[in-house]
Amino acid sequence: MKKLLTATAILMAAPFAAHAGADFVKGDRTFAADAELGATVTTGNTETTSLKGRLDMKHELGNWENQYLLEALYKEDSGEETGKRYYGLVQGNYKFSDVNYMFANANHEIDPFTGFDSKSTISAGYGHKFVDTEKTTFAVEVGPGFQYKRLDDESAAEAGYDTEESWVAHGVMNFETEITDNSKFKQLFVADYGESLEGRSETSITANIVGALAMKFAVIVRYNSEPLDNKKSTDTETNMTLLYSF
Template sequence: MMMAMAGGLVVKHEPTNGWDGRIEFSASAASGNTETSVLGARFSAKRVFGRFKNSLDAGANYAKATTENADGEEVTSETQDNFFVQYRLDAQTGDRHFAYGRVRYEEDAFSGFDSRWFIGSGFGVEVIAKDNLSWNLLGGPGVRIVSVSETEGEPTEDDGTEVALFAASEVDWTIRDGVTFAQDADATLAEANTTLANEFTLTTALTDRLSTNVGFKLSYESEPPEGRESTDTLLRASIGYSF
């Protein structure tokens, strides 16, 4: 089980090049019996061009802890080291329907997976499309390419490429002026392993340009690599810069 909490940077202004996005930063440090350092970053950008929408997302987390062993020596170990990048293209096909293509790459040093790709496409529907509330559902087939970490230097037989099914739910709710709530849940179903993720984010505006963000993410692997837990959690607090 993995848990991290950090405080970090969100600023907002009108886009000048057709892109609207945000960069978030988080950092924390603690000292005492255990010295810990946590760093995190998140990037997202969108551009609407006619009936097409481009979405780019990326994120990374790194954490380490330093403790003193029985001999009085300091021992430093990493507790988080992961990142992802994702691109999605939506094409509106009707008033509330769209087709999409999606590519995602991720690495996580502590999940047991050296790297994972997902390339797929499908269709989506805007279930709710109001000024203060939106809810999208989407899904379709794809290909997942997995590289599993070696065990004691021995190559694993779990590497491979397989057909998978992706499904997602996206909710954005403006609770009141300056306060928004978002939930992003998705599932990647494959024969070898099914991955589930559910993330909640609460954003509060400080000014027209600054806001704070608090998020919680729960991830689940039905068949994790040997020696790994099925469930990971991540709690984060951040401040960001929008462009």
């Protein structure tokens, strides 16, 4: 756990510390963000509530390109909580050229419905953009990482231990392309392979409504090759949200 905390602190500080030296490389500064929100509420014979929020921020400064991501999901059915997930990520990319870069990533997830109180992963490695045009981007990232999980009380009692730690091989594949002038398709794959294989796939289509406001349809699949007892290996999430870019 000490290894994880130390490495996470370094990774979290790196993008901010780099800003001071980046001014000597270039004078351009770019900031962009997408705020996403969706909700479903039904009353009467069926009472359900579903909320989805996401804030994705990107900051370019000299040779550094940084991303800060926050996600929240909450579901309730007839007064009973049926889903809850919180996710945060920070990543710093140092660009050697227009297509080659080194990355450092730290993320933390809280999802009690998987049997874990929380999961933290740090990783670093090399990234390459195989396609980088105005309309299409295809990038791949690979590198080593370290993962720390804390089981909830019930799962810990059944398993006989309360934490899991492992080194992982971290990989990302990100493909984005414009379908039309007002719509975009995105496919993201993220995988961590250590004592088990954990992966996430997000497929989405975004269509502009007016100005900076857009509608987003997404299908997210999460996979764990070795889930805890009484847990399924695959979770799926389908949502329709409003997205505002600024």
